[in-house]
Amino acid sequence: MSSLEFTHRRKNPLTGDWVLVSPHRNNRPWSGATESGSSEQLPSYDDNCPLCPGNERASDTSNPDYKDTFVFKNDFGALVSDNENVVEQDTPEFIKADVARGECRVICFSPDHSKTLPELSKTEIQKVIDTWQSNYTELSKQYSCVHVFENKGAIMGCSQPHPHGQVWAHDHMSTEIAVENDNLAAYQHKTNKNLLAEYIEFEQDNKERVIFSNEHWLVVVPYWAAWPFETLLIAKDDVRHMGQLTVQQKASLSEALQILTTKYDNVFNCSFPYSMGWHSAPGNLGDDSHWRLHAHFYPPLLRSATVKKHMVGYEMLAESQRDLTAETAANILKSASSTHYKKGL
Amino acid sequence: MSSLEFTHRRKNPLTGDWVLVSPHRNNRPWSGATESGSSEQLPSYDDNCPLCPGNERASDTSNPDYKDTFVFKNDFGALVSDNENVVEQDTPEFIKADVARGECRVICFSPDHSKTLPELSKTEIQKVIDTWQSNYTELSKQYSCVHVFENKGAIMGCSQPHPHGQVWAHDHMSTEIAVENDNLAAYQHKTNKNLLAEYIEFEQDNKERVIFSNEHWLVVVPYWAAWPFETLLIAKDDVRHMGQLTVQQKASLSEALQILTTKYDNVFNCSFPYSMGWHSAPGNLGDDSHWRLHAHFYPPLLRSATVKKHMVGYEMLAESQRDLTAETAANILKSASSTHYKKGL
Ligand SMILES: O=P(O)(O)O[C@H]1O[C@H](CO)[C@@H](O)[C@H](O)[C@H]1O
Ligand SMILES: O=P(O)(O)O[C@H]1O[C@H](CO)[C@@H](O)[C@H](O)[C@H]1O
Numbered sequence: 001m002s003s004l005e006f007t008h009r010r011k012n013p014l015t016g017d018w019v020l021v022s023p024h025r026n027n028r029p030w031s032g033a034t035e036s037g038s039s040e041q042l043p044s045y046d047d048n049c050p051l052c053p054g055n056e057r058a059s060d061t062s063n064p065d066y067k068d069t070f071v072f073k074n075d076f077g078a079l080v081s082d083n084e085n086v087v088e089q090d091t092p093e094f095i096k097a098d099v100a101r102g103e104c105r106v107i108c109f110s111p112d113h114s115k116t117l118p119e120l121s122k123t124e125i126q127k128v129i130d131t132w133q134s135n136y137t138e139l140s141k142q143y144s145c146v147h148v149f150e151n152k153g154a155i156m157g158c159s160q161p162h163p164h165g166q167v168w169a170h171d172h173m174s175t176e177i178a179v180e181n182d183n184l185a186a187y188q189h190k191t192n193k194n195l196l197a198e199y200i201e202f203e204q205d206n207k208e209r210v211i212f213s214n215e216h217w218l219v220v221v222p223y224w225a226a227w228p229f230e231t232l233l234i235a236k237d238d239v240r241h242m243g244q245l246t247v248q249q250k251a252s253l254s255e256a257l258q259i260l261t262t263k264y265d266n267v268f269n270c271s272f273p274y275s276m277g278w279h280s281a282p283g284n285l286g287d288d289s290h291w292r293l294h295a296h297f298y299p300p301l302l303r304s305a306t307v308k309k310h311m312v313g314y315e316m317l318a319e320s321q322r323d324l325t326a327e328t329a330a331n332i333l334k335s336a337s338s339t340h341y342k343k344g345l
Numbered sequence: 346m347s348s349l350e351f352t353h354r355r356k357n358p359l360t361g362d363w364v365l366v367s368p369h370r371n372n373r374p375w376s377g378a379t380e381s382g383s384s385e386q387l388p389s390y391d392d393n394c395p396l397c398p399g400n401e402r403a404s405d406t407s408n409p410d411y412k413d414t415f416v417f418k419n420d421f422g423a424l425v426s427d428n429e430n431v432v433e434q435d436t437p438e439f440i441k442a443d444v445a446r447g448e449c450r451v452i453c454f455s456p457d458h459s460k461t462l463p464e465l466s467k468t469e470i471q472k473v474i475d476t477w478q479s480n481y482t483e484l485s486k487q488y489s490c491v492h493v494f495e496n497k498g499a500i501m502g503c504s505q506p507h508p509h510g511q512v513w514a515h516d517h518m519s520t521e522i523a524v525e526n527d528n529l530a531a532y533q534h535k536t537n538k539n540l541l542a543e544y545i546e547f548e549q550d551n552k553e554r555v556i557f558s559n560e561h562w563l564v565v566v567p568y569w570a571a572w573p574f575e576t577l578l579i580a581k582d583d584v585r586h587m588g589q590l591t592v593q594q595k596a597s598l599s600e601a602l603q604i605l606t607t608k609y610d611n612v613f614n615c616s617f618p619y620s621m622g623w624h625s626a627p628g629n630l631g632d633d634s635h636w637r638l639h640a641h642f643y644p645p646l647l648r649s650a651t652v653k654k655h656m657v658g659y660e661m662l663a664e665s666q667r668d669l670t671a672e673t674a675a676n677i678l679k680s681a682s683s684t685h686y687k688k689g690l
């Protein structure tokens with residue numbers, strides 16, 4: 001199926017949501033908000049940064065003089081483990097609440113304040129992956145739903161430029177995991193097949209939307225992408241959660257992450273902001289054979305380092321809307337170089 | 346049920362989504378992005394503005410010398426009516442697309458470039474409501490789903506400061522309307538009652554989250570609010586879509602809108618950005634007795650005119666998260682004055 005160059009909608013099979021695609025709208029003029037581009041070169045060490053090695057953090061503790069990754073409990077986490085409260089259950093159906101119990105951690109990717117993921121070496125990225133995995137494994141013993149994610153760039157609410165991500169773990173299935181779980185299970189129930197395994201085959205045959213592929217991973221602009229340069233990174237093997245990744249799969253992942261994030265930075269020659277995160281099978285399922293480990297990348301930039309797509313009125317009240325098709329975005333990402341633009345500077 | 350001051354989740358009965366509430370997190374420090382406050386006073390007429398009376402728009406046509414509201418077809422609309430294409434239907438289940446046909450219009454609220462909704466008189470606001478209604482009525486003859494909305498402020502992707510909103514109309518039910526329709530219908534099927542009618546009664550008895558109430562309208566911070574100062578504006582009478590509003594209901598609405606948007610501006614003494622929009626029963630239902638006309642207001646500001654809530658990593662990959670409870674937000678909005686701060690300047 002080739003690119004559709006007229007107004008249409010596409011359905012996201014993981015969420016059930018549709019996205020409105022308006023390819024004819026690519027050329028409209030823009031006089032709205034622009035974001036400040038973050039081209040300034042940061043120092044390798046900043047004595048005001050609470051994530052830099054040796055510095056003091058908010059809660060009177062000091063960071064160790066760490067050499068690769070460093071993990072600490074978020075001093076202002078949205079979840080706390082120590083929560084023995086109960087919520088009244090005898091309420092009308094439209095007034096439903098539940099206690100939430102969990103833990104939030106911060107993962108520093110590198111001691112170097114100035115670096116971002118694509119600027120790390122493959123070995124350094126593998127260290128990040130190892131740290132994601134060990135934290136996932138540890139927390140999933142205690143909590144059934146573990147979210148490993150990264151907000152990159154001030155535009156994505158990232159409060160510290162120091163390269164870092166987060167892990168939030170909790171007992172309950174979050175909304176997105178519950179919805180994906182339902183859709184993945186329904187597909188498997190109906191077809192006896194794994195949705196993402198089938199989707200990988202489809203995209204590999206089709207090639208149009210594939211950005212990168214190696215032994216263990218596929219990076220694709222999903223057919224149903226909502227954000228302009230949204231991508232999906234999927235394990236090719238039958239891996240259901242982060243805890244199961246082997247050494248080979250992690251080495252292969254480090255290459256995929258380096259190439260994808262480098263291509264992102266090269267689209268507009270800037271540190272490309274995004275929110276990314278992993279979706280693993282929740283721990284309390286019993287049979288999780290309908291799952292496949294994957295990561296979503298949601299980058300907001302649309303047409304330059306300073307013009308982003310706003311998911312606002314229509315998008316919040318109706319459904320996501322995009323101008324550029326998934327296929328056009330895939331072409332741009334495919335032609336972007338795999339060598340980081342800063343290396344040529 | 347009084348405010349829950351520990352970490353918990355609340356369920357949105359209109360969407361089925363949950364929101365994570367972390368009241369203990371209100372005091373965390375903030376060193377992330379701040380937005381530029383828009384305190385500059387705009388002129389009443391700007392000769393570069395494509396929405397001002399008499400000016401030329403992109404497509405070689407000139408605006409009339411309009412005196413209250415003015416409507417035109419969006420020259421760069423995301424939907425077009427003239428779309429006879431077809432989409433191949435013989436595809437795998439995870440590759441679903443459909444043609445979309447529709448129309449996008451822009452509604453200027455006032456000829457005065459410098460004004461925003463709360464700065465208009467009640468009579469002027471009523472003119473806006475009349476215009477919403479007449480466009481709704483006209484378009485719903487042709488399209489089953491008509492979205493009337495406003496993006497206010499550059500931070501909400503609004504590309505022109507001139508006061509205006511939009512109408513997007515189409516054949517298909519958008520994702521949010523389809524989801525609300527399912528949830529409203531399921532509730533009515535189960536209880537034989539109208540969800541929003543019941544909810545109004547509950548909030549009126551409870552009072553805690555009610556911001557404003559008059560003969561025909563209730564403004565409430567919904568129990569399940571995701572955005573810091575999110576509100577829901579609900580018709581008290583059995584009105585299912587915008588086309589049904591009577592003269593009395595519209596007069597009463599103009600008061601509710603004026604007070605709500607004035608209170609918003611007074612929270613941080615700034616033009617409070619938001620996306621707002623109406624949810625009407627779609628036109629192709631037959632029985633729509635489970636519907637109740639309502640508007641959602643989604644404002645992004647969190648703690649000042651320049652610090653917004655970012656719905657990013659965790660929120661995109663798991664579920665919405667908030668610090669301030671709905672009850673605290675309601676208290677702040679209740680205590681905000683109903684006289685616009687600029688009137689005292
Ligand atoms: O049509 P406008 O005001 O130029 O555009 C704005 O509203 C639209 C509808 O919510 C969005 O799709 C755009 O991303 C936003 O910038
Ligand atoms: O925890 P941080 O990085 O300070 O905060 C950022 O990420 C969180 C998780 O996505 C969001 O809830 C916050 O709105 C955002 O600013």
